[in-house]
Amino acid sequence: xxxxxxxxxxxxxxxxxxxxxxxxxxxxxxxxxxxxxxxxxxxxxxxxxxxxxxxxxxxxxxxxxxxxxxxxxxxxxxxxxxxxxxxxxxxxxxxxxxxxxxxxxxxxxxxxxxxxxxxxxxxxxxxxxxxxxxxxxxxxxxxxxxxxxxxxxxxxxxxxxxxxxxxxxxxxxxxxxxxxxxx
Amino acid sequence: xxxxxxxxxxxxxxxxxxxxxxxxxxxxxxxxxxxxxxxxxxxxxxxxxxxxxxxxxxxxxxxxxxxxxxxxxxxxxxxxxxxxxxxxxxxxxxxxxxxxxxxxxxxxxxxxxxxxxxxxxxxxxxxxxxxxxxxxxxxxxxxxxxxxxxxxxxxxxxxxxxxxxxxxxxxxxxxxxxxxxxx
Numbered sequence: 001x002x003x004x005x006x007x008x009x010x011x012x013x014x015x016x017x018x019x020x021x022x023x024x025x026x027x028x029x030x031x032x033x034x035x036x037x038x039x040x041x042x043x044x045x046x047x048x049x050x051x052x053x054x055x056x057x058x059x060x061x062x063x064x065x066x067x068x069x070x071x072x073x074x075x076x077x078x079x080x081x082x083x084x085x086x087x088x089x090x091x092x093x094x095x096x097x098x099x100x101x102x103x104x105x106x107x108x109x110x111x112x113x114x115x116x117x118x119x120x121x122x123x124x125x126x127x128x129x130x131x132x133x134x135x136x137x138x139x140x141x142x143x144x145x146x147x148x149x150x151x152x153x154x155x156x157x158x159x160x161x162x163x164x165x166x167x168x169x170x171x172x173x174x175x176x177x178x179x180x181x182x183x
Numbered sequence: 184x185x186x187x188x189x190x191x192x193x194x195x196x197x198x199x200x201x202x203x204x205x206x207x208x209x210x211x212x213x214x215x216x217x218x219x220x221x222x223x224x225x226x227x228x229x230x231x232x233x234x235x236x237x238x239x240x241x242x243x244x245x246x247x248x249x250x251x252x253x254x255x256x257x258x259x260x261x262x263x264x265x266x267x268x269x270x271x272x273x274x275x276x277x278x279x280x281x282x283x284x285x286x287x288x289x290x291x292x293x294x295x296x297x298x299x300x301x302x303x304x305x306x307x308x309x310x311x312x313x314x315x316x317x318x319x320x321x322x323x324x325x326x327x328x329x330x331x332x333x334x335x336x337x338x339x340x341x342x343x344x345x346x347x348x349x350x351x352x353x354x355x356x357x358x359x360x361x362x363x364x365x366x
Contacts, residue, residue: 015198042294044295066184080212086272089279092279092335093276093279094334095335096272096275096279096334098277102337103337105336105337106336106337109209114240114250134347137328137347137348137351140328140331141324141328141332144327144328144330145320145323145327145328145330147327147331148323148326148330148331149218149323152288152330152336153289153293153296153323154278154285154286154288154289155293164317164320164360164361165320168320168324168352168360168361169351169360171360172351172352172355172360174349175352175354175358176303176356177351177355180276
């Protein structure tokens, strides 16, 4: 079912996704799809909920800059490739049109970034980052410029850009720019 | 005409915007709209082109951190307010569904950020930033975490967050993290 939603989103986008398409491509009867998920919005939200239940953990390279670089490169690998970007881009696009998809996207990303915060906790434990560093802002700052270029300004992203972003954030973290009293 | 496009986008989003709506709300005859703009895509692209022709210039507060802070706060004022965010959000959403809107959005933002680069040039002239600093990345890094939270992770943004973002980027700039050999 989820595969049919992902394929449908990637091929037709949210405006083109229909319960009929999902029923046909999943082999589940249309009546069952309507009864269980209610609508296309329900299908998209359910697929996002499922995506958030995976076993993904952030990289653990032994250094703050190494971990941030690996996180940034993961974003670049996804959104720098048309085929890998199709499904997540379609979810992000769907959230502009459906409140329920927007809530599911929020839950997905806040969950994902909560896992990423262990990168900052380990850096604090190693003495690489000051205690009290705003981990939520740090992990978002590493991904944001890459998402921004790929999906908003619609500019190319690549590995050197991912590394530059990670270096900049790691430098700011080490200098204490993400301590709460600096806000 | 552009006002009718902006109002239509803000009220109905890109999927709900029609040439009929724009004709009715602008007083221009439907036939004329079709002849001149061809389609809704053409209207949206034209409105974005017009938006890019304004006289906006980046802040000039006398310091790098002050300028970056003012830039970040401008993003927060727009995307932190539902009414101010409606039109730009609708353009960004339209770009996910229309290649022509995506190109117009790219042109709009690259033009806007090209103007922002004077903030970094002035900082270099004042000796606040090392010569060779990647100005394009700096000005995007200041806006990106705010756009990212407002439009992708769908989290609240506020002035303290804008200031934190500006401080972090200014710190990284001063430390030379945006020099080309660091990429």
